[in-house]
Structure formats: C-alpha cells, structure tokens
C-alpha cells in the first residue's frame with residue numbers, strides 16, 4: 001500500500017487504520033470525538049497514525065453532534081463525529097435528528113459491540129441502526145473490514161449530495177480491530193441514489209413565463225440557497241426582476257437583510273410586510289424552503305391567490321405541504337443559474353413593490369424601552385451594528401432565537417446558525433464551538449437563553465480548551481421565555497414549570513469563570529455600550545449575562561392554527 | 574383508495590424495515606407487503622398494497638419511497654393492466670359427514686389439498702383477493718382453524 005505509507009508513518013494494519021485513512025481520503029479537517037471502549041481501537045489508531053485532521057473533544061456527545069452541525073453550516077463541509085457505542089451513540093441522536101430536519105451534511109461514526117454479541121444486550125449495546133433509521137438520511141453497520149473504504153466513501157457522498165443530511169456508520173469493535181490483509185476497493189455502489197441536480201429547462205422556462213404574467217410576485221428564500229452557496233446568483237436574479245423577497249428562518253442571510261427588497265422573515269414570528277406580501281401575491285417563487293408549518297401557518301389560508309413555483313433538490317418536498325403549479329427539481333444554484341441564462345423578460349412590478357415596501361415602513365418590527373431595563377431587541381440591534389451585520393450568529397431556541405432572527409440584520413450567507421426544524425434547546429453553545437472552529441477568523445456571536453444554555457453549558461470547557469473567542473450572550477429573563485409567552489397568551493397565565501427566578505438559576509458569571517471564561521453581568525441599558533466595547537474589543541471568549549424583563553414578548557405572533565394575516569402585536573401595544 | 578405499488582430495491586439487510594418504518598412514520602396505511610428476491614440475487618422486489626386518501630397522498634408516498642437510498646425503482650401499477658395474485662393457506666374443520674361437502678365447495682376454486690387429518694384439511698388457494706375472500710366466506714360455517722395469507726404480489730402484464 002504505497003499511497004498509505006506516504007500518508008502515514010506506519011502501514012495500514014487494522015480496520016481502525018482504514019477508517020482513519022478513509023477520513024483523510026475524504027478531506028476531513030476536523031473530527032468531533034469522545035472516547036469509549038468500543039471506539040478505543042480507532043482512537044489508538046489515530047494516536048499511532050497521527051492523521052492531519054484535528055480532534056475536538058466536547059464534554060457530551062450531544063455537544064459533538066451540534067458542534068459538527070455548526071461546523072457544517074458555516075463551512076459547507078460535512079461535520080464528522082465519532083462517539084462510542086450505547087450511551088455515547090444515544091447521546092448523539094438529538095444532533096442527528098436536528099441535522100436531518102435542517103439538511104446539514106454530517107457523518108456520525110458510532111462504536112458498536114462486537115458482531116459476535118450484537119443482539120445479546122451486551123455491555124453498552126444499543127441498536128444504533130434501529131434508533132437512527134428514522135432520523136438519518138442513511139445508515140450503515142459495517143459487517144466486514146473490506147467494506148470500510150466503500151462505506152465511508154458512500155457515506156460522504158450521500159451526506160453531501162442531493163439534499164444534504166446526516167449519515168450514521170456503526171462500527172463493531174471487532175471490525176475496527178480486524179486485520180487488513182490487502183487493499184480494498186473504495187468504489188461506490190449506489191444504484192438507487194441519483195439525485196437530480198440540473199433542473200428541467202422547460203420547467204425553468206415556465207418560471208420565467210410566470211414572472212412575465214405576474215403582477216404581484218414574491219420570492220421566498222430558504223435554507224437551500226444557503227446550503228447550495230447560491231446567494232450571489234439569488235441576488236442577481238432578484239435584482240434583475242426587482243421582486244420583493246421574504247425569507248424562512250433557515251434562509252436568513254441568503255439574501256442581505258439590509259437590502260431594499262428584503263421584507264424579512266415570514267411565518268409565525270415573521271414581519272407584517274413578509275406575511276402580507278405572501279398573502280397578496282399572485283406568484284410565489286419558493287427557492288429552497290420546505291414550507292414548514294411555522295412558515296405557512298394554517299395552510300388553508302396560505303398564499304391564497306398565488307401561483308406557486310417551488311424549486312427544491314428534494315422532489316419529495318415539492319407538493320408535500322403546498323400545492324405546486326410549477327415544480328422544479330434541482331440544486332438551488334443550478335436552478336438559479338438556469339433562470340439567469342434565460343432571456344430576461346420585460347416586466348415592472350413597481351406598484352406592487354411600493355406596496356410591500358410601504359408595509360415594511362408602516363409596520364416595522366418594534367419594541368419599547370422599559371425604564372432603564374435592557375430591551376433584548378435593542379441589544380441585538382446594537383450587536384448587529386457593532387459587528388457590521390457580518391458576524392456568525394448562532395442561537396439557541398426560544399424568544400431570544402426569534403429576536404435574533406428579527407433584529408440581527410444578517411447580510412451574509414451561511415452565517416446564521418439556528419435549529420429551525422427540530423427547535424433544539426441546547427443547540428447553541430456547541431454549534432457556536434463548531435462554527436468558530438470552522439471559521440476561526442470570524443466573529444461568532446451566540447444568542448442564548450437562561451433555559452437553553454443550561455442544556456449544554458458544559459461545552460464552555462471546549463470554548464476554553466480550544467481558546468475559541470466566542471461571544472456568548474445569555475438573555476436572562478428568568479423564565480423558559482417562549483413557553484412562558486404561550487402560557488400567558490394561551491393558557492391564562494398558568495406558568496407551570498417555566499419560571500426560573502430566585503435561586504433556580506445559577507450565577508452565570510461565576511459558572512463562566514469556573515470554566516475559565518470571562519463573565520460579565522449587565523442589568524441596565526447604560527451598562528451596555530461599555531460592555532460591548534470590551535467584548536468586541538478583543539479576541540477573548542465572553543459569557544455576558546444580560547438581565548431582561550420576563551414580560552418582554554416576541555411580536556408579531558400568529559397564534560397556532562391561524563392564518564398568517566391574523567398576526568397579534570403588529571403595532572406597538 | 575387502494576394503490577398497488579411495486580419497488581425494486583437492493584437486497585441488503587434492513588431494507589424492509591427501513592421502508593415499513595417510512596410508511597409508519599408518515600402514517601400511510603399498509604394493507605399488505607410481499608417481498609422476494611429477483612433472478613439477480615442482489616435485488617429484491619416488493620409489492621405494497623396501501624390505502625391512501627388522495628392521488629396527492631399516493632404521489633407523496635411514491636416520492637418518499639423513491640428518495641430512499643436502497644430503492645432503485647418505484648411504480649404505481651394500480652391502473653395498469655396487471656397480473657396480481659395472493660396465496661392463502663386455510664385449515665378448516667371437517668368431520669366424516671362434512672368432508673365431501675367441503676371438497677365439493679373447494680373444487681371450483683382450483684385449490685390444492687396440502688394436508689389431511691382426521692378432523693381437518695389444509696387447503697392452498699391462489700387468486701385475486703376477492704376469490705380468496707369468497708372461499709374463506711364459504712368455509713367459515715364449517716369452522717376455520719387457521720388462515721395464513723401472503724398479501725398481493727403483482728406486476729404489469731406483458732405488452733403485445
């Protein structure tokens with residue numbers, strides 16, 4: 001094995017060596033890993049072979065998986081995870097399900113007990129294939145050492161092509177220990193997997209014809225445009241026809257938030273202008289959004305007058321939730337390029353655009369300053385300004401997530417990292433770790449809540465260990481805020497289990513310091529500018545605990561089951 | 574409405590599980606599944622009979638099946654000219670006096686008698702679902718001890 005001896009100091013001897021080699025062959029730069037008995041042969045092989053990728057330790061396997069997602073989101077490369085069998089593997093499940101719903105490329109290698117005892121409830125055995133089949137794009141259990149190169153190559157191919165997603169590879173311990181006697185082929189064999197990348201041109205022409213016929217078109221931009229790295233083409237398309245743009249949560253940043261034609265996010269906590277534009281449109285062009293129910297509201301009232309064109313790389317998304325008139329299966333970038341290659345039709349939507357922009361002006365997102373207390377929306381606006389609308393913004397899940405989406409004007413693609421599909425509290429801190437590792441020179445801002453951060457706060461250890469200059473803002477409203485808001489508005493103020501005041505919360509500053517990370521606490525608006533000067537004035541990590549009023553709500557809000565036009569709190573209350 | 578859907582899949586372990594899991598997760602109601610290998614032993618053929626609410630739901634099901642990595646080809650053959658067959662094994666009670674009666678009932682169904690004992694006979698019947706249903710109906714009064722049905726397997730007829 002000549003190639004091998006060039007790459008590594010000793011020849012490939014075991015299944016574990018083959019795994020390490022295959023990772024290197026697939027250009028892995030970072031491995032997020034946590035050891036355990038079933039994967040020790042792989043760790044030992046890395047110790048010996050010294051592969052050129054870095055190995056990042058989180059403090060919980062859920063952290064590994066979310067870190068891999070954060071890394072994947074900002075780099076476009078698959079995040080690679082290695083966890084041990086049984087409890088290690090089950091700890092990755094939330095991250096796998098999260099990556100699946102938000103279509104992030106990820107490879108999760110899990111250790112497994114030896115093939116001889118699989119199925120006997122052996123020590124640290126869990127049925128990883130059974131557990132991950134419904135939440136992964138695909139999964140494998142390696143049955144023979146000679147299959148390793150093929151399976152790993154296939155896994156990378158599946159995870160990164162078509163609609164990206166997580167692929168799980170379960171590795172029994174005796175397979176990683178097995179002797180390698182010859183060179184094994186890494187050639188793919190995937191007769192059933194042929195994703196459509198290039199769109200059908202006659203369907204593309206139909207989109208252009210629909211634009212020619214439309215009077216009130218709107219473009220909905222989704223995460224697919226971010227994933228396909230197609231924001232440049234998207235901008236050109238929008239500017240060519242001057243069509244107003246609304247975004248899904250995952251589409252944040254795919255179109256510059258400060259662009260004149262940006263109407264903001266649509267859906268449950270979307271802007272008035274975005275929801276009304278969809279409601280009044282006669283043509284809705286969806287590029288790379290999956291018509292999630294948080295976006296559409298009650299389907300019976302969604303885009304009632306619009307012809308719908310839907311561009312998606314996953315054919316099963318088209319027509320799944322919303323009836324589609326012009327289906328286009330293909331990669332967002334390829335589809336946008338094809339749209340741009342078509343001859344430009346002469347159209348003007350000036351009157352319609354003016355109407356949308358007037359809505360944007362008349363009913364902007366709003367907040368009120370409460371005495372001297374810190375308005376979270378204002379704080380996020382300040383952070384947006386300080387970072388030139390260019391930081392990588394990572395969020396957890398709750399009200400702070402929606403405020404971040406609403407008030408951070410994200411101008412850059414692939415710089416908004418948030419758990420949209422699964423809505424996973426605890427996503428934020430490890431995802432910020434992964435994002436900072438993927439983009440070491442960027443400013444990474446984490447907006448979290450006092451509830452969410454406590455789900456994975458141990459990853460502060462990784463922040464310190466790898467000297468990651470992550471700026472962590474904990475918006476402490478002493479509640480599980482989003483739940484609290486629902487309880488206030490829908491469950492007549494019955495705040496079951498959602499209040500974290502008094503000594504129910506830890507001292508976050510001390511906690512940060514215990515992990516060796518700088519902590520600051522601010523309670524009034526006048527303390528904020530100096531705090532921001534300090535935090536953004538150097539390359540250290542910070543945990544900033546910001547005390548905010550528990551009563552501050554996310555508005556507008558479409559009550560569940562209602563049409564998106566039935567928004568509450570559009571104008572200041 | 575009832576749809577008959579065939580899938581050509583890779584014959585690897587876990588595929589059936591993957592597909593039935595997909596049906597369950599997406600709340601499609603399976604009436605029957607048959608699976609067997611093809612002359613190419615790396616490939617299996619599955620026939621699903623499913624109840625769906627609408628044409629859109631059937632289309633969604635086919636798209637979801639097609640999306641599976643192990644699935645090579647999916648066809649909704651419901652509206653094509655097809656051959657479809659189901660096999661059932663039926664064990665029915667007989668006594669000395671009812672035996673000739675039972676035999677005369679099953680005769681027009683072109684069945685095979687697989688096993689005979691003092692108190693029962695076991696019959697093999699193949700045909701479309703209504704034929705199998707009819708036979709079971711006719712035998713019920715005598716006392717059916719056990720029935721095992723395979724569900725439908727099907728494919729399009731040869732073209733002229």
Ligand SMILES: Cc1ncc(C[n+]2csc(CCOP(=O)(O)OP(=O)(O)O)c2C)c(N)n1
Pocket residue numbers: 396397398399400401423424425426448449450451452453475477479480481482483
């Ligand atoms: C793992 C997990 N458990 C429960 C929930 C339900 N949930 C959604 S938002 C929320 C409250 C979030 O509180 P916090 O992180 O403090 O953010 P806030 O809403 O106060 O900004 C809860 C409990 C969830 N999304 N994820």
